[in-house]
Amino acid sequence: MSSVLSEYHQRVAQEKRALIVRAATDLFLELGYDRTSLARIAERSGVSRATLFKQFRTKAALFDAIVTESWSTATEEAPPPAGDVVDGLTTIGRRYAALLSRPQMTDLFRIVIAELPRFPELAQAQFSQGKMPYFESVRSYLLAEHEAGTVQVHDADLAATQFLGMISNYVFWPALLVPGWEVSAERVAEVVDEAVRTTAARYAAR
Template sequence: MSKVVTTYHQRVAQEKRALIVTAATALFLELGYDRTSLARIAERSGVSRATLFKQFPTKAALFDAIVTESWSTADEEDPPPAGNVVDGLGFLGRRYAGLLGRARMADLFRIVIAELPRFPELAHAQFSQGKMPYFESVRGYLLAEHEAGTVRVEDVDLAATQFLGMISNYVFWPALLVPGWEVSADRVAEVVDEAVRTTAARYAVDQRTRS
């Protein structure tokens, strides 16, 4: 019985956390980071101040949570083992496109860009806790392929940047800047496939990995 009660309380806490994060993101966009108080967030989310302060004692902690959750995936398994760069990059590319396609991701970048002059720590949080861990996963994968001899990459940082840039420059940045910009699921898949083929054509050692 106690396990059922514990599970219930955990579910309620997760639901309240989601309400808080959603309300905070909306208020940061509407009022700006500086003018948004934790009290106002509690009111908008419909939770008590005590509940909010228990989960997020500071506004910075709440923003960090928004960044972490925006970049998290239900599918956290490691990429395929080295041996087939097309399969591995395909996995990473699809997951990256899925993250960038989230509505909250665009909101997060808008908050960071708007508040950058006054709160550079927000950009640091977004980079160090969001983008950088994903970049490192791609970098680590390419390094593993290089060590396995399936690719020859002299500058792994550059190769990872090139691969992710081919995806984000089409499916994300225009959507952030151009009102009404939409990319269909089929087009996203095509963009990812082309990024994989281009990267494999540039770096693959074994011709069979370029298929």
């Protein structure tokens, strides 16, 4: 009985946490980070202030959670095994395109850009807790392929940047900056495939 209650309480806590994160993201976009208080977030999310403070002691901690959760599904997925760089990069590229296509990712970057002059720590959180762990996973994969002899990558940082940039520059950044920008699923697949071909050709083992 106690385990059932424990599971129930955990599920309720997770549901309330999701409500808080969504409400905070919406308010940060509407009012800005500075003018959004924890009390207002509690009101918008429909939870008590005590519940919110139990989950997040500060507004900065809440923003950190937004960043972490926005990138979490990508960083938690196991990297593809080394041995076939085309298959591996295709898997990574599709995951990355799907991640960038999520509405909450666009929302997150808009908050960071809007608040950058006054709150540079938000950009630091986005980089260190979100972008960098994901980048490191791609870099590590390329190094694994190098060790397997499928590619020759002497600058894994540059190779990972090139590969991810070919995808994000078409799929993500225009959507962030141009109202109404949409890319079809078929076009996204083409963009990923071309990024894979270009990277595989550039770093193919001789």
